[in-house]
Amino acid sequence: MDSGSEVASQHVASLPTSGDADAALVRLAKNGDPAAQSQLIQQWSIRILATCRAHIRDRQAAEDATQETLLRGFRAIHSLQDEMSFGGWLRGIAQNVCRDWLRKQQRRDGLIHEERCDILTDHRHDPAEAELNQQEKLRQLALAISDLPTPQQEVLNLFYFDEMSYDDIAALLQVARSTVNTRLATARESLRKALTTLEREQ
Numbered sequence: 272m273d274s275g276s277e278v279a280s281q282h283v284a285s286l287p288t289s290g291d292a293d294a295a296l297v298r299l300a301k302n303g304d305p306a307a308q309s310q311l312i313q314q315w316s317i318r319i320l321a322t323c324r325a326h327i328r329d330r331q332a333a334e335d336a337t338q339e340t341l342l343r344g345f346r347a348i349h350s351l352q353d354e355m356s357f358g359g360w361l362r363g364i365a366q367n368v369c370r371d372w373l374r375k376q377q378r379r380d381g382l383i384h385e386e387r388c389d390i391l392t393d394h395r396h397d398p399a400e401a402e403l404n405q406q407e408k409l410r411q412l413a414l415a416i417s418d419l420p421t422p423q424q425e426v427l428n429l430f431y432f433d434e435m436s437y438d439d440i441a442a443l444l445q446v447a448r449s450t451v452n453t454r455l456a457t458a459r460e461s462l463r464k465a466l467t468t469l470e471r472e473q
Contacts, residue, residue: 294354301349311340315358317443319365324433325424326369328413336372340365366421415465423458426451 277367293314299307319340323333345360351360425444429435437455441448 291355292356297348297351297354297357300345301307301351308345311357316341318358319361321425321443322362322365322421323369324428325421326366326417327372328416328428332372336365336368339368343368355441373387412462412466418465419458419461423454423461425460426454430455 274350275421293311296311298305316337320333320337323340324330327333335349340361343364348365351357368456388430416427419427426440427445428442435443437448437451440451444451
């Protein structure tokens, strides 16, 4: 490593983890500094995973979407004009990646659903019907969750699916513990109302 890279890397290591520090890291990353890129990945990968988990239930798929988000982000980092907006910009990329995944998944699920409907038409007493009913309930729950605001989806997934504590979620999302509690309570109530409405309509 040459002296210039050493100085840059030492500068990266000394930066505080604040919005201003993110902006400084982004400027270094734009200049190709690997240490800056590495630190940005370390600081943002978990947060982006939380965003992806808010949209995608499957953990492995959400992790893949996180990797794709980071890859797209660093490929396009030179297009970011306001370094202070890096976090919001990266979350926007994550949302686009998740939408792409969900569109592909919906097409796949649609084909599977058509095949199953054909089977049920010929075998009305097929034991698989009970399984389909259960899957339909899970699908309705997933849809109800997807209709929640992203901040509520994040805390819901981190608490129930990732089994994180209120304090850990607050630290991860950089919000107060009371904010986590409010978002989770609001999300639960919204889901309860949505699922009650669906049951009445059936």
